[in-house]
Amino acid sequence: MATSRQELRAEETKRAILGAASELFAERGFDTVTMREIAKVAGCSHTTIYLYFKDKEALLHQLSMAPLQALHAQMEAILGDQAMTPEERLKFLSRIFLHFCLSQKTMYTVFFMTQTSRVDESEPTLEIQKLRNQLFGLLQQAIAGCLPVGLDDAQFLAYARIYFFTLQGIIGTYTVSEEPYERVLERLTPTFDLAMEVLLAGCRETAKTRGV
Amino acid sequence: MATSRQELRAEETKRAILGAASELFAERGFDTVTMREIAKVAGCSHTTIYLYFKDKEALLHQLSMAPLQALHAQMEAILGDQAMTPEERLKFLSRIFLHFCLSQKTMYTVFFMTQTSRVDESEPTLEIQKLRNQLFGLLQQAIAGCLPVGLDDAQFLAYARIYFFTLQGIIGTYTVSEEPYERVLERLTPTFDLAMEVLLAGCRETAKTRGV
DNA sequence: GTCATAATATAACCAATGGTTAGTCGACGT
DNA sequence: ACGTCGACTAACCATTGGTTATATTATGAC
CATH class of the missing domain: 1.10.357.10 (Tetracycline Repressor, domain 2)
Incomplete structure (x- = not known):
């Protein structure tokens, strides 16, 4: 675990994305939740999500x-x-x-x-x-x-x-x-x-x- | 049935729209069919559909x-x-x-x-x-x-x-x-x-x- | 026949969606 | 100090359902 400062940051946003998506998906289902919504809850731009997950479906699978x-x-x-x-x-x-x-x-x-x-x-x-x-x-x-x-x-x-x-x-x-x-x-x-x-x-x- | 020439035409496009939508919906379901697709099959612009049907859902109901x-x-x-x-x-x-x-x-x-x-x-x-x-x-x-x-x-x-x-x-x-x-x-x-x-x-x- | 009117149709547009690209900004090793 | 690299994002794209302003065409009055 070479936790440099940026690695930490990356880890954190990734966690935030997963957390946000997890809540939203569980509550409202896959289709009705948008990437921008997830991003807003996670506190990042929706494009950032695509850094860590290939697409919406990959995010679902990971979760x-x-x-x-x-x-x-x-x-x-x-x-x-x-x-x-x-x-x-x-x-x-x-x-x-x-x-x-x-x-x-x-x-x-x-x-x-x-x-x-x-x-x-x-x-x-x-x-x-x-x-x-x-x-x-x-x-x-x-x-x-x-x-x-x-x-x-x-x-x-x-x-x-x-x-x-x-x-x-x-x-x-x-x-x-x-x-x-x-x-x-x-x-x-x-x-x-x-x-x-x-x-x-x-x-x-x-x-x-x-x-x- | 006061079938003036324009009424006839209107009737015909309406029928074309219903026919196209009917086929497409039956075959592929509601969500995956787009209004523009229906229009293309019906031979009109997608906006024309909205002359005869309030929205996509109304079209579904009618059908x-x-x-x-x-x-x-x-x-x-x-x-x-x-x-x-x-x-x-x-x-x-x-x-x-x-x-x-x-x-x-x-x-x-x-x-x-x-x-x-x-x-x-x-x-x-x-x-x-x-x-x-x-x-x-x-x-x-x-x-x-x-x-x-x-x-x-x-x-x-x-x-x-x-x-x-x-x-x-x-x-x-x-x-x-x-x-x-x-x-x-x-x-x-x-x-x-x-x-x-x-x-x-x-x-x-x-x-x-x-x-x- | 000519012209106003009304019906029919559409091109241009809107906001939202999932997704991509080019580029910004800060941290890190040298 | 500086150049590279990783994290991030603004601007963009195509597609979606839907609206609006506009063009086209048939109809009816004169």
Whole structure:
């Protein structure tokens, strides 16, 4: 750490930018926040941001990595907790995932607006894409643990998709809504929990009647 | 119809604009299409569009009314068809609704991006808002017909919400995807049908264990 | 036919957006 | 002291949705 005076300064503005962007993105989502707004909160010119981040999307990715990794760790811990039944694990995981996405509006973009992280680009996208897929993988594992054994791959994939559709629907609905996420959670946590129960029960029920 | 020569011309450009916008919106969605693009396809200046439509949103609404009304009629017919069981009706309705939304990307905006039709504005929004709510109402009725009687309002509302979440999830997923909707349908119609079955089975199953 | 009027259309413009370029200013090593 | 280099930014660009002043053209009165 050769912290010369200018390096310190650079570090500080970078931190200020990340802090400002983090707050604004989490609160209002990716699209509605402008680079100039971030700059104003960070106390610099909007062009300065481009010194440290390739573009708005890169800023989003940089900001998302840490929270996503934390979420990943948390989810892995839950998935490995043998004190819970598979069903409890799935419900807990879903809940964590939902709360995480609802508390950070930018996550809707990260997870579901895939055009933000297209496959054609080179590297910077890849890391977050990988993490994203790992997270979906964990959810898939949790789902797998709750379904009867003997399902073929296609059937299992279909159930996993249906689960993801519902998650995306919830997150999409309340990411766009103006209601603060605390109130959404307060009002609708029982509904979200019920949704997970419904899905689980429905998957099991239909699996019964569709060949083991 | 006092069709003077200028009225004819006006009518024609208006039709051209509607046609161009209709195609472009359906194919690529509301946000990604620009007024200048529409104008170019319609063969006029982008400012001309503002002669006939207040703004981009008004154009969207104008375009959406007819298809939505057609959908409404179709859905009402299905809902009133006593030759089907309630479950068949719900599944059919859901299918129709999904196919409709997937075939017209602009419908995602109309139905789910509620900021497009906020409550604060005066009139022009209201009509489409009303129609939208009617459509959701029909789906709700269909759901109600499939659930055990004796559910209290809150419980029923929760189930309806869960249903809508899944629909929005599906539509959101494939509205942003680049895959042409014909291929999506071909690939995933069975999954969509399964989703509706899962939801239905899950609702019934959980309703059993939660008081009547 | 001629001329005023009104409808139709558009070019020029505006502010905001994400992003780039050329250049300023202060710190650092020599 | 001085030249280089890093941090920063003002001025700029193209694109967006939208407005305004202006041109063009058809219509109707005389």
